[in-house]
Amino acid sequence: MMKLLRIELKKILTYKIFWVLTGLYFVFLALGIILGEHIINNWVDSINRHIPLPLPHVTLYFFPDVWQNITFFAGIRYFLIFPAIIIIILITNEFTYKTIRQNVINGMSKVDIQLSKLQIILCFSVIITTIIGIVALILGISNTDSAGMHLMLTKLLFLPAFFLEIFTFLIMAYFCAFLLKHTGLAIGFFTLYVIIIEPVLYFLLKIPGLQPNNVSQYLPVNSVIRIVEYPAISSLQRIMGITLQDHISLLHCGITVGYSALFLGVTFVVMRRRDL
Amino acid sequence: MDTLLSLHEISKNYGKIHAVDKLSMNIHKGQVFGILGPNGSGKTTTLSIVLDLIKADHGSFQWFGNVPSKETRKRIGSVIESPNFFPYLSAQKNLEIVAEIKDLSYDDIPTVLKMTGLYDRMNSKFRTFSFGMKQRLAVASALLGDPDVLILDEPTNGLDPQGIAQIREIILRVAGEGITIILASHLLDEVQKICSHVAVLNKGKILFDGEVSEVLAEADCIEVSADNLELLGKVMSEYPQCKSIAKSNDKLLLYFKTLVKPQEINQFLFSKGITVSHLMERKRSLEKHFLELLAQES
Incomplete structure (x- = not known):
């Protein structure tokens, strides 16, 4: 197993495109996390102009809500798409350069190839989750007063939930890459699906007589990003009387695991039948 | 002799096209085995x-007498x-990946790079290589870890004459070390120069299977000429082994039932009082044999 990972790391570590995209991802993610708070506070400001009693500015990054809020932002599809594109490139490169053929000729099985890519997805998900965790910890410590510190770990479960979110999202990218084989085609289709096709489907499924949120919420991308729900802005919620989901959606966790199994299974069957 | 690779009635169809049609053959240890056929013959x-x-689709094959596996x-x-190879990785790094897959140490990498003349460029990225160098790197990667058998599919395709010479030289050197080689080619000349055995393939079927020297040794006919062609033909028709006589310009082409050497003909004609002005053995070339085999098929 370590052997497969060693081989994959050799392919990745000196790959410029990989580092550029990873760098871009973290830059955008950092911007998102910083701007997230600003955007909400701007919105608060615009409301304050119309009401006599001004609402307070929100802080998203204090314990314990920081865990939910930061994983929510990192789980937005526009951010998730970056690591997904990286995974698609790493997989379709094998087809473009025909190194997948060469690897089989040299003594890898088709299953080995899939396992090696899965290991990369696993590592990538662990690393991103760890970084998010560290950032959340730093933000939490610097934004929480001493009175709130004892709540530090109460919402920590959002971190493993985020891990499941990104892992499954990357499995979808993996499925798409193995199926379509061409880099451009796979990235194009995946991006189109995640950003346009599924939101449209989601909307269409909700219209005709179906109960709202009934079928549409089980679409793959929707299931994944629903694991961690909207940010908890307790001060605002209390004032405005909104109740937002502040727990992890176990239903969507289950569906997500189901989708992972399905995508992995279909990829396995397709690869077994396909000639290289 | 140890069988290295045996195929039993292998078939593969693409729609109605039989790419490989009930193909069976055995390749033995130590052979330099050529698979010869036109483009699209199933090599x-x-x-x-x-x-x-x-x-x-059908059939089975065995490597080293075992069921094939990644091992x-x-x-x-x-x-x-x-x-x-990965274009953005150096020759060295690309070969390290191959070594990892094959469970080999990296110690062999400099050796195979030297053997293929790429040692000076080991740290250059693969995409900076000329086509000839790329092909030599492929050969270098195939040579990693002293394989029991080397499979080369059109290894000189698309190379310039110098590149072709380099690859052939490497192949001959490897063959000299006793490594079994399987070489697929549509170039007769290549097979003739390198291989000890040959299987001629067309439309997914084997037309001929045997030693190259065996194919070449067979004398096709003997050309003979004398001042009096008419008399020469008459005398030759009395020769017991003679199968047929054809006239070609100022020469006669003699075909025999068994292998007959030119000196026997010379002796025979001299004893009959005829002095020949031209006597030549025409060996059947592999090319001719190849074309004949293809012609019989179609």
Whole structure:
């Protein structure tokens, strides 16, 4: 197993495109996390102009809500798409350069190839989750007063939930890459699906007589990003009387695991039948 | 002799086209085995099947007398069609990946790079290589870890004469070390120069299978000429082994039932009072044999 990972790391570590995209991802993610708070506070400001009693500015990054809020932002599809594109490139490169053929000729099985890519997805998900965790910890410590510190770990479960979110999202990218084989085609289709096709489907499924949120919420991308729900802005919620989901959606966790199994299974069957 | 690779009635169809049609053959240890056939005769498909890249519709094959697995593939060095490497990695790094897959140490890498004349460029990225160098890197990767057998599919395709000479020289050197080589080619000349055995393939079927020297040794006919052609023909028709006589310009072409040497003919004619002005053995070339075989088929 370590052997497969060693081989994959050799392919990745000196790959410029990989580092550029990873760098871009973290830059955008950092911007998102910083701007997230600003955007909400701007919105608060615009409301304050119309009401006599001004609402307070929100802080998203204090314990314990920081865990939910930061994983929510990192789980937005526009951010998730970056690591997904990286995974698609790493997989379709094998087809473009025909190194997948060469690897089989040299003594890898088709299953080995899939396992090696899965290991990369696993590592990538662990690393991103760890970084998010560290950032959340730093933000939490610097934004929480001493009175709130004892709540530090109460919402920590959002971190493993985020891990499941990104892992499954990357499995979808993996499925798409193995199926379509061409880099451009796979990235194009995946991006189109995640950003346009599924939101449209989601909307269409909700219209005709179906109960709202009934079928549409089980679409793959929707299931994944629903694991961690909207940010908890307790001060605002209390004032405005909104109740937002502040727990992890176990239903969507289950569906997500189901989708992972399905995508992995279909990829396995397709690869077994396909000639290289 | 140890059988290295045996194929039993392998078939692969693409729609109505029989790419490989009930192909059976045995390749033994130590042979330099040529698979000769025109483009589209099923050479690459056959090799892809025995390397597990393509699934055969029917039939089976064995490597080293065992059921094929990824472990058996680690003992085979192959160059199939184009050289496949990561363009952004150096020659060294690309070979390290191959070594990892085959469970080899990196110690052999400098050796194979030297052997293929790429040692000075080991740290250059693959994409900066000329086509000839890419092909040599593919051969270098195939040679890693002293494989039991080397499979080369059109290894000189698309190379310039210098590149062709370099690759052939490497192949001959490797063959000299006793490594079994399977070489697919559509170039007769290549097979003739390198191989000890040959299987001629057309439309997925084997037309001929045997030693190259055997094919070449067979004298096709003997050309003979004398001042009096008419008399010469008459005398020759009395020769017991003579099968047929054909006239070609100022020469007679003599075909025999068995192998007859030119000196026997010379002696025979001299004893009959005829002095020849021209006497030549015309060996059947592999090319001619090849074309004949293809002609019989169609």
